[in-house]
Amino acid sequence: MRTLLRGVLRPLRAFRSRPWPAADVPLRATSHGTGLLYPEHIPTTPLQKALLAAGSAGMALYDPYRHDMVAVLGETTGCHTLKVLRDQMRRDPEGAQILQERPRISLSTLDLGKLRSLPEGSLGREYLRFLDVNRVSPDTRAPTRFVDSEELAYVMQRYREVHDMLHTLLGMPTNILGEIVVKWFEAVQTGLPMCILSALFGPIQLSARNLQVLVSKLIPWAVQNARRAPCVLNLYYERRWEQPLKALRQELSITEPPMHVQGPA
Amino acid sequence: MAAPRSWGLWSFCCRGWSRVLPGCRLPGLRSSWPRGPLGARPLSQEKRATETHFRFETVSEEEKRGKVYQVFESVAKKYDMMNDMMSLGIHRIWKDLLLWKMRPFPGTQLLDVAGGTGDIAFRFLNYVQAQHQRKEKRQLRAQQNLSWEEIAKKYQNEEDSLGGSHVMVCDINKEMLKIGKQKARAQGYKAGLAWVLGDAEELPFDDDKFDVYTIAFGIRNVTHIDRALQEAHRVLKPGGRFLCLEFSQVNNPLVSRLYDVYSFQVIPVLGEVIAGDWKSYQYLVESIRQFPSQEEFKEMIEDAGFQKVTYENLTSGIVAIHSGFKL
Numbered sequence: 075m076r077t078l079l080r081g082v083l084r085p086l087r088a089f090r091s092r093p094w095p096a097a098d099v100p101l102r103a104t105s106h107g108t109g110l111l112y113p114e115h116i117p118t119t120p121l122q123k124a125l126l127a128a129g130s131a132g133m134a135l136y137d138p139y140r141h142d143m144v145a146v147l148g149e150t151t152g153c154h155t156l157k158v159l160r161d162q163m164r165r166d167p168e169g170a171q172i173l174q175e176r177p178r179i180s181l182s183t184l185d186l187g188k189l190r191s192l193p194e195g196s197l198g199r200e201y202l203r204f205l206d207v208n209r210v211s212p213d214t215r216a217p218t219r220f221v222d223s224e225e226l227a228y229v230m231q232r233y234r235e236v237h238d239m240l241h242t243l244l245g246m247p248t249n250i251l252g253e254i255v256v257k258w259f260e261a262v263q264t265g266l267p268m269c270i271l272s273a274l275f276g277p278i279q280l281s282a283r284n285l286q287v288l289v290s291k292l293i294p295w296a297v298q299n300a301r302r303a304p305c306v307l308n309l310y311y312e313r314r315w316e317q318p319l320k321a322l323r324q325e326l327s328i329t330e331p332p333m334h335v336q337g338p339a
Numbered sequence: 340m341a342a343p344r345s346w347g348l349w350s351f352c353c354r355g356w357s358r359v360l361p362g363c364r365l366p367g368l369r370s371s372w373p374r375g376p377l378g379a380r381p382l383s384q385e386k387r388a389t390e391t392h393f394r395f396e397t398v399s400e401e402e403k404r405g406k407v408y409q410v411f412e413s414v415a416k417k418y419d420m421m422n423d424m425m426s427l428g429i430h431r432i433w434k435d436l437l438l439w440k441m442r443p444f445p446g447t448q449l450l451d452v453a454g455g456t457g458d459i460a461f462r463f464l465n466y467v468q469a470q471h472q473r474k475e476k477r478q479l480r481a482q483q484n485l486s487w488e489e490i491a492k493k494y495q496n497e498e499d500s501l502g503g504s505h506v507m508v509c510d511i512n513k514e515m516l517k518i519g520k521q522k523a524r525a526q527g528y529k530a531g532l533a534w535v536l537g538d539a540e541e542l543p544f545d546d547d548k549f550d551v552y553t554i555a556f557g558i559r560n561v562t563h564i565d566r567a568l569q570e571a572h573r574v575l576k577p578g579g580r581f582l583c584l585e586f587s588q589v590n591n592p593l594v595s596r597l598y599d600v601y602s603f604q605v606i607p608v609l610g611e612v613i614a615g616d617w618k619s620y621q622y623l624v625e626s627i628r629q630f631p632s633q634e635e636f637k638e639m640i641e642d643a644g645f646q647k648v649t650y651e652n653l654t655s656g657i658v659a660i661h662s663g664f665k666l
Contacts, residue, residue, distance in 0.1 A: 116618075125608040126608050126611065126612070130612055132612075133612050133613070140615070219617075
């Protein structure tokens with residue numbers, strides 16, 4: 075009983091101890107660099123986080139092309155879930171290694187030539203094919219800004235960079251249907267509020283036919299696989315480029331998609 | 340409202356250093372320096388990397404100019420919409436009040452500095468056009484019995500609907516001027532309007548050229564406010580008026596608290612959600628806090644040579660209109 079109470083009171087205490095800015099002291103009265111936990115960090119008060127969460131949710135619904143708003147929503151609402159994810163990663167040996175070494179997936183860290191030379195069916199080759207076919211690049215992920223912990227900011231960044239891996243694992247393209255399926259998978263796997271909101275509100279813009287396919291086949295498949303699979307953030311993808319995709323899917327108990335989702339032409 | 344330490348540095352930057360560096364910025368030397376076609380005189384080698392403020396950071400003066408340029412380059416497209424959102428439309432009333440204080444008559448030559456998107460210029464054109472039309476109506480009513488030849492002549496004349504008024508919009512930022520020109524085209528403003536790229540600290544105009552000089556929400560972004568004021572004094576005709584609309588210090592403690600909470604908590608969030616740019620709007624609220632108070636700014640205007648300097652607080656001092664004359 076006491077531990078339960080402590081668990082509830084701890085976040086409340088954190089909120090109360092955060093100083094409210096006095097009238098004459100500006101929010102960022104520090105010179106450049108100090109007071110920031112990581113280079114892109116923007117410190118925010120709880121009120122600002124609440125306003126950002128509400129504003130970004132509204133804007134993301136109003137203008138679906140504002141991907142940065144979805145990112146901001148994730149950062150401002152995910153503080154508790156990120157902690158849970160981080161603890162989960164610490165408990166897993168591969169996850170703990172990722173937290174320690176902090177690998178990043180970006181064009182500067184990937185050796186595209188080596189990936190292209192890998193055999194067909196391997197994770198690296200299929201990932202590269204996914205990037206080429208859908209004409210996306212791993213560098214379009216916005217950096218984390220509003221998370222007030224350096225380690226949690228990395229967990230958030232890793233989640234974003236692993237998103238493309240999930241597309242490859244699930245075999246989903248980057249159109250709206252594919253994105254929603256991946257979001258459902260992520261929502262069940264990570265529990266991030268932003269994923270849950272996107273999964274629930276994303277299908278609003280779909281046509282009736284797509285919606286029917288989504289609800290009857292794709293979502294149940296995604297949810298089933300997400301519950302069976304271990305946490306996808308625990309995989310050190312950079313060390314698994316040569317692993318055949320089929321073997322990786324088997325390891326994660328991910329089955330083939332029930333139908334082929336047409337990608338961009 | 341600014342902290343004492345930063346005010347000390349501020350006054351050092353603004354007033355002290357021009358006396359500290361001998362021979363570099365004496366007024367007598369100014370006219371002999373080569374003037375480029377659009378201002379932008381090359382900076383002297385002897386100038387020290389003096390520190391100034393960009394937001395609450397301490398940066399060198401060259402850096403501030405570059406950073407301010409980048410801020411306005413990135414906000415230009417959404418500038419007007421953000422102004423409406425942040426001030427809940429009140430900025431329109433403030434700008435209208437500036438025009439009413441100015442009371443231009445047809446024939447006035449206005450220079451609007453840092454006037455990028457043209458808000459003041461368009462209001463000026465509307466005002467003088469309305470004045471001119473009223474004058475025409477009065478004239479017509481007085482001359483009811485016109486002969487056919489006189490009426491025909493009136494129709495044939497390419498009537499200047501502005502009565503000789505002209506506004507020159509000067510801004511240092513190309514993007515802001517681009518937006519202003521697009522707006523002018525969209526709203527149908529053609530005559531009496533000119534767009535010039537220039538620096539408020541080194542205006543590309545001759546002496547004694549304008550009747551009125553306005554700078555609305557622009558002077559706090561200038562690195563050397565005293566130089567901008569001196570330039571304003573130079574380009575105005577004798578009898579000309581200097582008008583500055585700028586954010587200032589709030590005099591009411593309750594409004595001040597609410598204003599602080601709104602500025603620091605809400606405005607950067609609005610900037611991020613609407614324009615996708617937190618840092619530019621953080622710069623905005625911090626630059627407002629760094630700007631001198633009404634009395635201090637009044638003294639700076641008097642130092643530049645203006646007389647009969649007065650100020651009027653709007654909205655409890657959130658905004659103030661400073662006015663001075665070159666006599």
